[in-house]
Amino acid sequence: MRFVFVAMLTAALLGLSTPGYVHHSGAMFDRTKEAKITGTVSEFVWTNPHASFKVDVLGADGKAETWSIEMNGPNNLVRAGWKRTTIKPGDKVTVTINPLRDGRPGGWYLAITLADGKTLGSAGDPGTSGEQAPAADHG
């Protein structure tokens, strides 16, 4: 029974091992680099330990490339001004990220400019006394 559970868990995680649903440590993101992408939201997952969303970015060749963005957990996002309804599929957004080290189209969320021009950041950058700092990992 335990084997079945572990097997299921492993299967579930392997199935989710694309950049959009990584739930991994922050080591995969290059914290020394920042990138800005503009595109259309195609998915928004509001869940622990990390929320995530996907953005379809139109390339120079006219083809859309899907970028997977991982974020802090919903609780700390709420403390940074986010709501479960802040973005939805179809929204045009510009997102600032720490890109993935391996070059795949994805990254760690830093800030977003919404369709109405409103800007949101991350949950209390380090140096802000008394606020929550961003967490990519809980280990």
Next chain:
Amino acid sequence: MKTKYHALRGVLSGLALALCVTHLPPAQAADSHPDFTGIWTWDTEINKGAGRLNMVWPAEPPLTKEGKDKVAAFKALVAPTGESTSGFCLGSGMPSSTLQSGGYPMEIIQRPEQLTIIHEAHTEVRRIFIDQPRVAESDLFPTRNGYSTGHWEGDTLVVETSDLQESVDQTAAHSDVAHIVERFHLAPDAKGRKFLADELTLTDPRFYTEPVTVTKTWVAGKQGSRMLDYDCNEPLWEDHLEQLAKRAAGKKLPGAPKGASQK
């Protein structure tokens, strides 16, 4: 008459006072100690050098060969995918639960006989039994957060934690012989802000060549701040239900749930 009245009033007052003293509710009995009750958030200013995750554990702790080997083996195992306990909705365990806890606040509820720490991330709970008889060793078993007892030394709550599982999957790795001593005390600053400090020493001769001491400091949550629920396992559960439904459908078993996933 007047003298008798005064004498009677004196006796009654004394009796009332005695009754008050002997029937003090527990909350009042704790008044002589500092009250840590409330919501505490981490403070990046006072914990300078703690890094982005505000984890005050040394980057290169004095590990023994056994400690180094086991930590390296774990890191090699998860390196290809970068997986960690949090991805499986599992709390860090001590001491990382209290030293780090994923950058979420914690709530302390203080009663004279027990201090309860609720870390928001993974809803990790620590119960510190204050001035209580120690549970018999035969009734204890190792857990990720261990068994904690506490006593007051002046305004400082001294907490000892033992019965920890061996843990290589957290930043502050340790063996199952690890013993942790914490000294919690309030530390208001010159601006009158309320801080809570935890001077923590981990002693573990199997994993460390010498005790490791760090100090973690939290600032009191702002007025009106509140803890939030932290539900984490639902996607795993829903995926599991989906798998069950697929298997049931594949075998044409009766009772395959329709729309098992609530996604």
